[in-house]
Amino acid sequence: MNPSDLNPADVPTAGAYPVHLRIKKGNLLTRQRTFTSAFALGRADGCGVQFTDENVSSRHASVAWDQDEWWLEDLGSTNGIFVGGRLITGKIPLPVGKEVRLGRKGPVLVFDLEVHAGELSPHRPEPGIGRTQVIRRYFEGSTGGKVGDRTILIREAFRTVRRRYRVRYWVALGAVMSLLLLAVLAIVGYRARIEQLQKLHATAAEVFYATKSLELQLAKLRIEVEKTKDEKFREEFREKQKEQQELQAKYVDFLDELGISREKLSPEDWLIYRVARRFGECDVSMPAGFLGKVKEYIRFWQRGHRFIKAIERSERDNLAPMISSTFLSYDLPPQFFYLALQESGLDTSQCGPQTRSGIAKGMWQFIPMTAWKYGLQTGPLIDLRRADPHDERHNLRKSTQAAAHYLRDLYDTEAQASGLLVMACYNWDENRIREMLSAMPETPRQRNFWNLLGRNTLPDETYNYVFYIVSAAVIGENPRLFGFDFDNPLGTGGADSTRAGADTVLPGGRISPPSDDHFNR
Numbered sequence: 001m002n003p004s005d006l007n008p009a010d011v012p013t014a015g016a017y018p019v020h021l022r023i024k025k026g027n028l029l030t031r032q033r034t035f036t037s038a039f040a041l042g043r044a045d046g047c048g049v050q051f052t053d054e055n056v057s058s059r060h061a062s063v064a065w066d067q068d069e070w071w072l073e074d075l076g077s078t079n080g081i082f083v084g085g086r087l088i089t090g091k092i093p094l095p096v097g098k099e100v101r102l103g104r105k106g107p108v109l110v111f112d113l114e115v116h117a118g119e120l121s122p123h124r125p126e127p128g129i130g131r132t133q134v135i136r137r138y139f140e141g142s143t144g145g146k147v148g149d150r151t152i153l154i155r156e157a158f159r160t161v162r163r164r165y166r167v168r169y170w171v172a173l174g175a176v177m178s179l180l181l182l183a184v185l186a187i188v189g190y191r192a193r194i195e196q197l198q199k200l201h202a203t204a205a206e207v208f209y210a211t212k213s214l215e216l217q218l219a220k221l222r223i224e225v226e227k228t229k230d231e232k233f234r235e236e237f238r239e240k241q242k243e244q245q246e247l248q249a250k251y252v253d254f255l256d257e258l259g260i261s262r263e264k265l266s267p268e269d270w271l272i273y274r275v276a277r278r279f280g281e282c283d284v285s286m287p288a289g290f291l292g293k294v295k296e297y298i299r300f301w302q303r304g305h306r307f308i309k310a311i312e313r314s315e316r317d318n319l320a321p322m323i324s325s326t327f328l329s330y331d332l333p334p335q336f337f338y339l340a341l342q343e344s345g346l347d348t349s350q351c352g353p354q355t356r357s358g359i360a361k362g363m364w365q366f367i368p369m370t371a372w373k374y375g376l377q378t379g380p381l382i383d384l385r386r387a388d389p390h391d392e393r394h395n396l397r398k399s400t401q402a403a404a405h406y407l408r409d410l411y412d413t414e415a416q417a418s419g420l421l422v423m424a425c426y427n428w429d430e431n432r433i434r435e436m437l438s439a440m441p442e443t444p445r446q447r448n449f450w451n452l453l454g455r456n457t458l459p460d461e462t463y464n465y466v467f468y469i470v471s472a473a474v475i476g477e478n479p480r481l482f483g484f485d486f487d488n489p490l491g492t493g494g495a496d497s498t499r500a501g502a503d504t505v506l507p508g509g510r511i512s513p514p515s516d517d518h519f520n521r
Contacts, residue, residue: 012036012037013036013037013038013065016036016037016065016070017070017113017114018034018035018036018113018114019034019035019036019063019070019094019111019112019113019114020032020033020034020035020111020112020113020114021033021034021035021049021109021110021111022109022110022112023107023108023109023110024099024107024108024109024110029110032112034114035048035063037065038062038063038064038065039062039063040059040060040061040062040063040075041056041060041061041062041063041102041109042056042057042058042059042060042061042075043056043057043058043060044058044059047059051102051106051107053102053103053106053107055079055102055103055104055105055106055107056077056079056102056103056106056107057075057076057077057078057079059075059077060074060075060077060081060102061073061074061075061077061081061102062075063094063111069093069094070093070094070111070113071091071092071093071094072088072091072092072093072094072095072100072111073090073091073092074088074089074090074091077102077103078103079102079103079104079106080103080104080456081100081101081102082100082101082103082104083095083098083099083100083101084098084099087456089456094111094113095111096111096112096113097110097111097112098110197258200254200257200258201258201284203254204251204254204255204258204284205282205284205285205445207247207250207251207254208251208282208284208285209282209443209444209445210247211244211247211248211251212280212416212417212444212445213443213444214240214243214244214247215244215417216412216416216417216444217240218237218240218241218244219331219408219411219412220412221233221236221237221240222237225237254284255283255284258284260273260283260284267478267481268295268298268474268481268482269291271474271477271478271481272290272291272294272295272470272474273286274477275335275470275473275474275477276290276420276470278333278335278419278473279333279335279418279419279420279423279470279473280333280411280417280418280419280420280422281418281419281420281448281449281450282448282450285450286450287450287453287454293467294467294470294471294474295471296467297467297468297470297471298471298474298475298482300468300471301468301471301472301475301482302482302483306345307341307472307475307484308484309345310341310345310346310347311341311346311479311484311486311489313345313346313347314346314489315486315489317396319346319396320337320489320490320491321491322396322397322400323337323340323400324337324490324491326397326400326401326404327404327407329404330404330405330407330408331408332404332407332408332411333419334490335473335476335490336403336404336407336419337476337489337490338469338472338473338476339364339403339407339423339426339469340363340364340400340403341469341472342465342468342469342472343363343364343365344362344363344364344365346363347363348362348363348394348395348396348399349387349394350362350363350365351385351386351387352365352385353385354385355367357369358382358383359382359383359384359385361387361388361391361393361394362391362393362394362395362399363396363399363400364393364399364400364402364403366393366399366402366403368382370406371392371393371402373406374402374403374405374406375398375402376392376393376395376398376399376402377390377391377392378391378392378393379391379392406426407422407426410422410425410426414433414434414437415437415447416442416443416444416447416448417444418444418447418448418449420448420449420466420470421437421447421448421449421452423465423466423469424449424452424458424462424465424466425437427461427462427465427466428459428461428462433462436452436455436457437452440452449466476488476489476490
C-alpha cells in the first residue's frame with residue numbers, strides 16, 4: 001500500500017486526541033498520518049486506510065473514539081488481528097506503540113496518540129526585599145547588630161518547632177521505609193509464589209498428558225492381548241496400567257495444590273472441572289473463559305424443557321443404566337449419555353433431515369454409511385424420514401453398542417484421548433474434521449480440544465454442540481444444584497445447593513484461547 005493512499009478523517013470527533021498511524025515497510029516506518037475521528041481499515045473503497053494486500057479483508061477493522069478512549073475492533077475479518085503476535089477478538093483499547101498486524105502475514109501498523117499537557121502554572125512574583133529581611137533577622141540570625149528580647153524569643157520558638165518537625169520527619173521517614181520494606185518483601189514472596197505455581201502447573205500438565213499417552217498405548221495393547229493372547233503383551237499391559245494409576249494419583253495431588261478441588265472451588269466450578277477431566281481434557285490447562293461459557297449453556301438448559309423431557313423419557317424406558325454400562329465396558333465415560341440427549345433427546349424413533357450422506361436415524365443419529373461400518377442393518381425405509389422397525393439404528397441395545405464402538409475408535413485415533421474432540425468429530429463427521437486435526441501433532445498434548453479452540457476454526461454448529469453436551473453433563477452430575485427436581489440420571493447423586501440464576505440471553509461469543517497464566521484465576 002502507498003502511504004499517500006491514507007485519507008485523514010474530515011470531521012474531528014469532539015474530545016478525541018489525534019491518533020497517528022504509521023505502516024511498517026521492512027524495518028522502517030512510513031511517514032506519519034493523523035486521524036481525529038473514526039476510520040476503517042480494509043481493501044474496500046471508502047476505508048480511511050485502504051490496502052491491496054490479500055491478507056486484509058474488505059472491512060478488516062475499525063478505530064473509533066468511545067468513552068474518552070480510542071478503540072480497535074475486528075469487523076469479522078477472515079484472517080484476524082494480531083497484537084504482539086497474539087490473536088485478538090472483538091474490541092480492545094487501541095494498543096499504542098505496539099505492532100498491530102492485519103492477518104498473520106498482512107501489513108504491520110503502529111499507532112501513537114497526541115496528548116496535550118494543558119496550560120503552564122501562572123507566573124509567581126519574586127519575593128520582595130522586606131520578606132527577605134524578615135527571614136534573615138528572625139530565622140537565620142544574619143542581619144548583624146543588636147537584637148531585642150522579641151527577636152530572641154522568636155528565634156528560640158523557631159528552633160523548638162524545627163527540632164519537633166525534624167523528629168516527626170525521621171519518625172515518618174522510618175515508618176515509610178518500614179512499609180516499603182514490607183511491600184518489597186511481599187512482592188518478592190508473591191513473585192516466588194507465582195514462579196512456584198507456574199512450575200507446578202507445567203509439571204501437572206506434563207503428568208496429565210503422560211497419562212493420556214499411556215491410555216492410548218494401553219488401548220493398542222488391549223487389542224494385541226485380545227487378538228494374540230500373548231503373555232508378553234499381557235504383562236506389558238499390566239505394567240503400563242500400574243504406571244498410569246501412579247501418574248493419576250500424582251495428578252490429583254497437583255490439582256489440590258493448585259486449588260482445583262471440591263473444598264477450594266464453588267460447587268458449580270468444581271463440577272465443570274470434574275466433567276472436563278472425565279471427558280479427557282486437562283483441567284489445569286483449561287482456557288480462561290471456559291467456566292463462564294459452560295455456565296451460559298447451563299442457563300440455556302434451565303430456560304427450556306428439552307432436558308427435563310429427555311430425562312423423563314430415560315427414566316420411563318430405563319435407558320441410563322444400559323447406556324452407562326455399555327460405555328463403561330468400552331472404558332469410556334458414561335457421561336457420553338448426554339451426547340445422545342443432544343442428538344435425539346434420547347428418542348430411539350428419531351429421524352433427521354435428508355442430507356447428502358442420507359437420513360440419520362435412531363437415538364445416536366447414525367447415517368447409513370456409519371451404521372454399516374459398525375455392523376447395523378438398515379431397513380427398507382432407508383430413504384424415508386420415518387422410523388423403521390427393521391432398521392437396527394432404532395434398536396436401543398445394538399445402536400448403543402455401535403455408538404460406543406464408534407466413539408472408542410475416535411477416542412483412540414483422531415481425537416487422541418480428548419473426549420471433547422470426540423464430540424466435535426461425531427457432530428462434524430470425522431472425515432470433514434480430519435484435515436483440521438491432521439494439522440495438529442498426533443499427541444494428546446498438542447491435539448486436544450483446548451488447542452482446537454485456540455485456533456478459532458470450529459464451525460458454530462460444532463462449537464455449540466460440544467458446549468451443550470458438556471453443560472448437560474455438568475447439570476447431570478447434580479441436577480438439584482441447578483434447580484431441577486430429580487437426581488443424577490447416571491446414579492452418582494450430588495449435594496443440594498441453590499439454583500444457578502437463569503438468564504434470558506442465548507449463549508454467544510467464543511471463549512479466549514489458552515494463555516500462560518490461566519492457572520492463576
